[in-house]
Amino acid sequence: YPTWLPNMVMVRMSSEKWRMCTDFTDLNKAYPKDSYPLPNIDCLFDGASGYELLSFMDAYSGYNQIQMHPTNEDKTAFIADHANYCYKVMPFGLKNAGTTYQRLMDKVFMNQLGRNVEAYVNDMVVKSMSVDRHLDDLHELFDTIGKYQLKLNPEKFSFGVQAGKFLDFLLTHRGIKANLDKCVTIINMRSPTTLKEVQQLAGEWPFCRVFSRRRLIRHYHFFNVSRRIIVSLRRPNVRRLSWNSRSHSRRCQF
Numbered sequence: 001y002p003t004w005l006p007n008m009v010m011v012r013m014s015s016e017k018w019r020m021c022t023d024f025t026d027l028n029k030a031y032p033k034d035s036y037p038l039p040n041i042d043c044l045f046d047g048a049s050g051y052e053l054l055s056f057m058d059a060y061s062g063y064n065q066i067q068m069h070p071t072n073e074d075k076t077a078f079i080a081d082h083a084n085y086c087y088k089v090m091p092f093g094l095k096n097a098g099t100t101y102q103r104l105m106d107k108v109f110m111n112q113l114g115r116n117v118e119a120y121v122n123d124m125v126v127k128s129m130s131v132d133r134h135l136d137d138l139h140e141l142f143d144t145i146g147k148y149q150l151k152l153n154p155e156k157f158s159f160g161v162q163a164g165k166f167l168d169f170l171l172t173h174r175g176i177k178a179n180l181d182k183c184v185t186i187i188n189m190r191s192p193t194t195l196k197e198v199q200q201l202a203g204e205w206p207f208c209r210v211f212s213r214r215r216l217i218r219h220y221h222f223f224n225v226s227r228r229i230i231v232s233l234r235r236p237n238v239r240r241l242s243w244n245s246r247s248h249s250r251r252c253q254f
Helices: 025-030 043-050 070-076 096-110 130-150 180-187 193-202 205-209 215-231 245-253
Strands: 008-014 016-020 055-056 116-122 123-128 158-161 163-166 169-172 174-176
Touching: 008 070, 043 116, 043 169, 055 130, 055 163, 096 116, 123 130, 123 163, 130 158, 130 193
Parallel strands: none
Antiparallel strands: 008 016, 055 123, 055 158, 116 123, 163 169, 169 174
16 A cells, blocks of 8 residues: 555536546655745736736646656555556646746747746746737647647636636736736625634635735735734634724725
8 A cells, every 4th residue: 555545526617527536645744835925816817917918828637737756656546446646647636746847938038928828837928019919929829739748727718808817816918917806705704713714715816915005014914914823823823813894994994
């Protein structure tokens, strides 16, 4: 039997389809973190703004397009009904999967990134100032994709448009706008009662700070309180969540 043998976890995606993942919690704790940097989201949006035509693409099961090293395949083993299996490709759930895929994208599109392509892990946008130029840019992109045998998700194509969803934001030729679906989710969030709910609420800070940096300075208290609550609830002798009226008021203002 392999040393690492976790369970399968079924995760519902935004498309309402199911994705089979594996609970690599113990394996992730044992392995060092890959410190390869992900692109700065603000820089990505600034770099993709001001272009007349945009095309949005998404890799098809992107992580699964990277092969596992044969000596590490047994570490991805998992329990099934009547047998144990391991991955021959990089599975979802590994701690360093995102940075590994970003490193691949940076190498594959090194001659296009910043010029006519922006990429964040498996999300890509092609940007051009004219129709003719856009066709050339797409041709260059697909030549590169064919060379490295990457696969794209046809359900997430959007060619030659002036606006589209990119990393939970609405990217247009004028800049970025808030994704209304995301805003409704934040507005309808109830005041947190558990550690997980506090973490979810505090996790919306990166999404919101892009649009109103000055105004969000007023809400620093709210996120500072959230951070302190998260730290305190992780202590073994703390079991109750302290969410007072001031925190609730700040949350409503936010």
